[in-house]
Amino acid sequence: MTIQWFPGHMAKAKREVTEKLKFVDIVFELVDARLPISSRNPMLDQIIQQKPRIILLNKGDLADPKETARWQHYFQKQGYASLIVNAQQGKGIKNIVPEAKKVLAEKIAHRSARGLKPQAIRAMCIGIPNVGKSTIMNRLVKKNIAKTGNRPGVTKGQQWLKAGDELELLDTPGILWPKFEDAEIGRKLALTGAIKDNLLHMDDLAIYGLSFWQSFYPQNLTERYALSEQELDLPEAELLMKITEKRGLREDYERGSELIIQEIRSGKLGRFTLDRYQEMSVQSEK
Template identity: 50%
Template sequence: MAQIIQWFPGHMAKAFRLMRENLKLVDVVFELVDSRIPESSRNPEVDKLIGNKPRLLIMTKADLADPDQTRAWKKHFEAQGYTVLVLDTRDPRTPQLVTKAARRAVEAKKAAQLAKGIQDQPIRAMISGVPNVGKSTLLNHLVMKNVAPTADRPGVTKKIAWLKTPTKLELLDSPGVLWPKFEDQNIGMKLALTGAVKDTIFAKDDAALFLINFFREYRPEAIIDRYHLNDNIFNQENVDVLLSITSKLGFKDDYDKASERILNDLRKNKLGAFTLDLIETKND
């Protein structure tokens, strides 16, 4: 039986309370989602908290995701009425792209304020997202200096802070926040695979078996080519495929070590760009 994945430490509960208290201070919420899991990385509790407040939905890590899937998800979110920005945070145009999109998101609110004679002020935005979605990386690009610690692991930012940007944004950074219970364990697994959940919280062999099953349907050549498998091996049960990969990697029967290698290969894009949340794509 697969291990139940859940991670909601005390600092997340505190951060959520602070977000609720500070929401009234901002014009717009930057809701960051991981392009590899655009739906699974949306926090339902934060979604309810934001409510009708203007939001800019930013799809981060687009360079790591399947571009066809990213385009389809962008259209899907836009059809729901969101202002959406697809972002590779390494792009030097990031500050300008985000500022322009933020202005679009608050256009109606700012127009109403001007009609009342309220002088135009810098846009105040709260940055929200699950752990390791790229909030600190984005923040450092917007402020144009390293003001927020970054690492490819969850839980690096643990407090709320205000920061100003050269493009006249005032940003309220917040820690990555999950929610108390994942109703669907597939969501928990996808969050774990992309680094939103601490690695000590889930079993690596469960993760490897999930990935083998996923790539079997999605893009089998990614596993076959990476681990030099033949079709006969890959047509076996997932457990047998994992044992074959373990042997191919020279780990004898240490499938835990092999599972960790598969997970690291996924995160380092050695299995290619991928999207775990699949949506129907249409050829334009």
């Protein structure tokens, strides 16, 4: 489910997150490991400012592991704690509390020096729609909590969910928008299924995907669609036609495009990362 973000929605979402931040010790910022930069909210730094943070690279199972390691290192170099997780299968989740304790070590030591009892860490999850906030929260809390609608403004009072003895989570995540006014980011988000299909033409999206795979994951493309070397080097539009034909869809390029996009999203074309560290790490530091 994806919402349309209007300026009013954005202002409201920002206000709500700002309000909730007051109650927490730490923020768990979720990003999609396939899009560690493009799946971030462009204003997040400004919104959360100095609040301690852990960046969780979620959907690590779908991303290219080499790129994920580079991005994790990149965030760490910028001074953020960061962990690679797979909320769906619960991988890496057990590292979250120890990492939060490390990030908050000074505050925790300060309390203990004053003879105060240890307190549960209070945290909230923040991220764009579909990044896995509900799935991670369910994992941390170890039960099924209702998914909050992807709409800012559904929150009533604040409630805390107990996640073991050492962590309490705000019951509603902070939902913020991605930077979708950037066409390249929009395509990347659409290709991973983070934003609605009908915002883009399927054939444009499939062609974008094919061109990306030709550059970065040619082997996966060759294997999946039994392509010859010559076919692999076809211009993207012709490659789309070729695959459509190979899949018995004749000249139905719309269906051919849908099939390719579906296969990319479900991982049939292998694990992938659309935000390339080499190209983007310098750019995003500016």
